[in-house]
Amino acid sequence: MKNQSLLLLALVALISWSCGTSSTYLEVLQPSQIVLPDDIKVVALIDRSKPEKGFANFLEGMVSGEDFGQDREGRRLAMQNLTTTLTRTPTLQVKGTGLEYNGLKNGKQMLPPMNWNEVQSICSKYGADAMIALESFDSSSDISYSQSSYKSKQKDGTEVIKYTHTARRNVRVYMGWRVYDAKKRVVVDENTVSQYDEDSATGDTQDKARTNLRSQLTAVRDLAAKAGDAYGKRIAPVWVNVSRTYYTTAKGADKNAMEEAHRLTQANKWEDAAKIWHDLLSSARDPKTKGKAAHNLALAMERNGNLKEAEDWAGKAYTQYGNKTSQSYVYVIQQRISDQERLDYQLKKVKP
Incomplete structure (x- = not known):
């Protein structure tokens, strides 16, 4: 992978040189989509989307074809990238709490807002003015297959029909977020988002085509990371290149x-x-x-x-x-x- 990245960079440099151009990067402060209240300067982060343990949830994961631990990894990456993104804003200071709470069994839906006494207790403990909660998380995927044929000559000159199988996996991640203003006891932002991606791969057989796909765990991790970054940019101005x-x-x-x-x-x-x-x-x-x-x-x-x-x-x-x-x-x-x-x-x- 490292060699491929170096090759790509070299190719980009060669194309730029041949076209008589070069590239440079600027650091730009990007405005947020919404404006939080003036008095919110320190935020505490919690995860309120932890699925309940039990056979029913295990069975649901088996039926949906989820990789082991993919939602747990997705939740972790969403919170991690939200934190990383908010470190690039001049308007907020972030306090990680490591707190996890159970969410609904249906990860696409959010629980009612948290009790305000508990919100204020968490914010007081971490010196925060507000609390950001990942309120829901769920992922799903489906795979479809297709095939095409082509003629191939054997060593003896005879023609045979061969097949190329294509596997396509659609992966979706659903998330819900809330920002709680502890002082005013108001939910100042409630946002649900879904991220979608598609992978395709080919092989001599259907099984090989599926095996050549990016792992479902990797796809969920990537989408969750993007969603965490996107929510950070929604609520705060962020420096970007x-x-x-x-x-x-x-x-x-x-x-x-x-x-x-x-x-x-x-x-x-x-x-x-x-x-x-x-x-x-x-x-x-x-x-x-x-x-x-x-x-x-x-x-x-x-x-x-x-x-x-x-x-x-x-x-x-x-x-x-x-x-x-x-x-x-x-x-x-x-x-x-x-x-x-x-x-x-x-x-x-x-x-x-």
Whole structure:
């Protein structure tokens, strides 16, 4: 797997080099979907979705084809990724409690909200203003099969019909969350979510095709982890890494200048690189180079947080210099400007 990852990175680098582009990452504070009350600054996490023990639940798992411990692992990964995501927000401090409570037998449904005296007791113990609870968790899957035929020649020249079997597994994870405001005794968010994924694999037989599928346990773990991350982003602004592409080469007399600017970016000297791109707007002989330089200037402005200037440069790269790639970049910057307006409002809500 490690060798495959290195090969993929090398392939991406080769494609970027051949296209005369490179990629860089920006750390961006992404606004949340909802705004929690101002006085919630510390949250305690609990798991209230633990299934009851008993033969009935064991039998249900056998009938549904669940891997041993897959829901337990899914719950753990959902809580773990929620915690990890919330460590990347400037608005909340997270307190893990390790507390587990039994949920309903039907993991797709939530119990009524927890008793407020108990909520306040937990929050008081962990110094929290609110409590986030995983209220329900369930996973399910189904497998379907298909086959196709093809002709194959034997060594003696005769043709035989062979079959390729395809197995497709649909995996679903269901989760419910609540945020309890301990002081106001109000559930400030209640959210149910389902994550879905499909795997497919082939083999000479139906059994081999099924064996070649990613394990059901792995699929549930991956979906649960994504759901935990998604809920963290729902309730709090979170720092995320975003990728941006910029130009590194040009033709003719402009080649050396563009390559020098690229080396400066690799040394994290973006302001010096921006000076070269500015010069190329007047000195470049190839109109395409001017479009590349304007596009790169938009990225330099975005890196500095000057989003309106970034939008202007990306717009010029497209409208004045005909760089088609910059059209989509304009939309990206416009979305960032909209997000920033929401973020400014959210951060003002939590500033002392």
